[in-house]
Amino acid sequence: EAGVVQSPRYKIIEKKQPVAFWCNPISGHNTLYWYLQNLGQGPELLIRYENEEAVDDSQLPKDRFSAERLKGVDSTLKIQPAELGDSAVYLCASSLGLAVDEQFFGPGTRLTVL
Amino acid sequence: QKEVEQNSGPLSVPEGAIASLNCTYSDRVSQSFFWYRQYSGKSPELIMSIYSNGDKEDGRFTAQLNKASQYVSLLIRDSQPSDSATYLCAVKARGSGNTGKLIFGQGTTLQVKP
Numbered sequence: 001e002a003g004v005v006q007s008p009r010y011k012i013i014e015k016k017q018p019v020a021f022w023c024n025p026i027s028g029h030n031t032l033y034w035y036l037q038n039l040g041q042g043p044e045l046l047i048r049y050e051n052e053e054a055v056d057d058s059q060l061p062k063d064r065f066s067a068e069r070l071k072g073v074d075s076t077l078k079i080q081p082a083e084l085g086d087s088a089v090y091l092c093a094s095s096l097g098l099a100v101d102e103q104f105f106g107p108g109t110r111l112t113v114l
Numbered sequence: 115q116k117e118v119e120q121n122s123g124p125l126s127v128p129e130g131a132i133a134s135l136n137c138t139y140s141d142r143v144s145q146s147f148f149w150y151r152q153y154s155g156k157s158p159e160l161i162m163s164i165y166s167n168g169d170k171e172d173g174r175f176t177a178q179l180n181k182a183s184q185y186v187s188l189l190i191r192d193s194q195p196s197d198s199a200t201y202l203c204a205v206k207a208r209g210s211g212n213t214g215k216l217i218f219g220q221g222t223t224l225q226v227k228p
Contacts, residue, residue, distance in 0.1 A: 033215075040122070042202050042218025043158065056215055091157055101146040101206050103216060105157040 002027065004106030006092050012112045018080035021109045025073065025094030032069060033103060034077050035091040043091055043105075049075060050097075079111075087113045117141060118205050120219035128227055133190040135222050137203030140184065146206040147179055149188045152221065153199045162188060193226040200224070 005024040013019050025032050030051050035043035046065065048056040051072040060067065064083070069075040079086055089110050093103040119138045127133045135149075146165055150158035164170045164177040164186065176189040186205075190197055200221040207217065 041220050042118075042204070043216075044218070045215045048215060089157075101216075102148070102160060102163055104160060105150075108157045 004092055004094055004104055006090075006106040006109055008109055009107060010110050010112075012114065013082055014114050015084055016081040018078065019082050019111060020079075021077045021090050021092075021111075023075045023077070023092030023106060025075075025092070026104060028096065029094035029104075030072070030097045031095045031103075032075050033093040033095075034067060034075070035093060035105075037089045037091055037108070039088075046077070082111075082113045084113050087111055116219075117207075117217045118203055118219040120201075120203050120222045122220055123223040124225050125222055126225045126227060127193050129193060129195060131193050131226075133193045133197065133224055133226070135188040135190075135201050135203075135224065137186045137188075137205075137219055138184055139186070139203075139205045139207075139217075141205065141207040141217075142181075142184065144181075144184075144205045144207045147177070147186045148204040148206075148216070149175075149177060150202040150204060150218075151199045152202055158202055190224075193224075195226045195228050198224055198226050 032049045034046040037043045047060045049069045067077045089108045091108045092106045095103045149162040151161050152158045162177040164179045170177045174191045178187045200223045202221045203219040204216045
């Protein structure tokens with residue numbers, strides 16, 4: 001069974017530029033999560049989707065971050081414009097559904113903002 | 115007080131010894147508990163989940179949960195150098211106003227010395 005796929009794996013951009021991350025969850029997983037992980041810290045939830053509905057986006061900085069999961073499968077997380085403090089690893093995870101707690105992570109995208 | 119607390123370490127043990135990793139959490143109504151292993155530069159990998167008080171064993175790993183003390187631990191028997199990684203404790207709460215998201219500790223770095 002294929003795991004969570006993310007791209008790109010690495011991205012270096014200058015501040016004020018836009019950037020987008022893509023995630024394809026494990027087949028059949030209805031719940032998709034975007035996390036942010038800073039060095040030396042645990043992941044922090046940015047947004048959670050149940051199918052195509054964002055059910056928890058309270059931690060998403062909506063002035064510059066946006067996300068979508070149009071057909072309830074793939075998802076895209078966008079930052080526009082990027083700031084120096086956005087440098088981090090962006091992780092996508094998926095789980096079977098709301099009643100199933102086990103989440104599986106993709107390899108992540110390491111973002112560096114110069 | 116942090117919602118999920120772990121000693122950042124490093125915890126150093128000799129090869130073949132038992133490594134004991136500890137985690138405390140603040141939300142009394144937490145229902146689900148997870149241990150993830152994260153190698154340097156990699157994403158978190160789920161290694162154990164536990165939902166009820168007591169012990170759960172899987173190979174060399176044993177997770178222990180004590181809800182009364184709000185404490186969860188991970189024991190690694192016969193530690194190997196390949197176990198050297200950061201271990202993240204994650205808790206899924208179901209308190210009021212909480213959507214059941216995973217809250218991660220900052221992780222404990224384990225070093226197994228040959």
